[in-house]
Amino acid sequence: SQQGEEDPQALSIQEGENATMNCSYKTSINNLQWYRQNSGRGLVHLILIRSNEREKHSGRLRVTLDTSKKSSSLLITASRAADTASYFCATGATSGTYKYIFGTGTRLKVLA
Amino acid sequence: DGGITQSPKYLFRKEGQNVTLSCEQNLNHDAMYWYRQDPGQGLRLIYYSQIVNDFQKGDIAEGYSVSREKKESFPLTVTSAQKNPTAFYLCASSPGISGSHAYFGPGTRLLVL
Numbered sequence: 001s002q003q004g005e006e007d008p009q010a011l012s013i014q015e016g017e018n019a020t021m022n023c024s025y026k027t028s029i030n031n032l033q034w035y036r037q038n039s040g041r042g043l044v045h046l047i048l049i050r051s052n053e054r055e056k057h058s059g060r061l062r063v064t065l066d067t068s069k070k071s072s073s074l075l076i077t078a079s080r081a082a083d084t085a086s087y088f089c090a091t092g093a094t095s096g097t098y099k100y101i102f103g104t105g106t107r108l109k110v111l112a
Numbered sequence: 113d114g115g116i117t118q119s120p121k122y123l124f125r126k127e128g129q130n131v132t133l134s135c136e137q138n139l140n141h142d143a144m145y146w147y148r149q150d151p152g153q154g155l156r157l158i159y160y161s162q163i164v165n166d167f168q169k170g171d172i173a174e175g176y177s178v179s180r181e182k183k184e185s186f187p188l189t190v191t192s193a194q195k196n197p198t199a200f201y202l203c204a205s206s207p208g209i210s211g212s213h214a215y216f217g218p219g220t221r222l223l224v225l
Contacts, residue, residue, distance in 0.1 A: 030210055033213050033214075035214075040219070040221075041219065042116075042204075043155075043204075043214075043216040044216070045213045045215070048211070050211060088154060088155065092211070092212075098162060098206060098210070099143075099145065099157060099160050100157075100204075100214050101157065102154050102155040102156075102157075104154040105153075107152075
C-alpha cells in the first residue's frame with residue numbers, strides 16, 4: 001500500500017519559477033524524506049525532515065512538515081532545466097522496522 | 113568508491129523462467145530493500161531485510177524470492193509465478209537506524225520475451 005500521495009501528479013513550469021509539490025501520508029512517522037529520480041535512473045536522496053521539525057532548508061530546497069495534517073511540501077526555488085525529474089516523498093516508520101514507503105511521485109518539467 | 117551496484121542493467125525473461133537480479137553494496141549497511149516501479153508509477157516494496165539471514169515480505173512479495181546470506185548482497189529472484197514481471201527494479205540499502213535515509217542502486221529493467 002502506498003503511504004504517501006504526491007500532488008500534483010505532473011507539473012510544468014518555466015525556468016526561474018518556483019515549483020511546489022505536496023505529499024500526504026496516512027500513519028504516524030518518524031521522519032519524511034524527499035527523493036529525486038531522473039528518467040531511467042535510481043533515486044537520489046534530497047532532504048530528510050524529522051517529525052519534530054516543521055521546516056528545513058537545503059540550498060534551493062525548502063521542506064515543510066505538518067504532522068497534524070499528515071502532509072509535507074517540497075519547494076524548489078528558481079528552478080532550472082536540470083531540475084526536470086520525478087520527485088517522491090517517503091516516510092520512515094515509528095516502529096522498529098526501518099522500511100521506507102514511497103508515494104506516487106510528482107513529475108516536474110522545467111522549460112528552458 | 114562506495115555505493116550500490118545492480119546487475120544486469122537490462123534482463124530478458126522467457127515465459128516460465130526464473131531470473132535473478134543482483135544487488136551488492138559496500139556501504140556496510142545493515143538494511144537492504146527491493147522495490148518495483150512500473151511506468152509512470154511510484155515504488156512498491158517487494159522484500160526488505162534488516163539483518164543478515166533475515167528478511168520480510170513487503171506489499172507485493174508474491175512471485176518473488178530473496179536471500180540475505182551476506183551483509184553486502186541481497187539478490188532478488190523473479191519466479192515463473194510472477195505473471196507480470198515487466199518493470200524497473202530498484203535495490204536500496206540504509207544503515208537501518210532511526211533517521212537514516214535510503215541509498216539506491218541504478219536499477220534493472222526486466223523485460224519479458
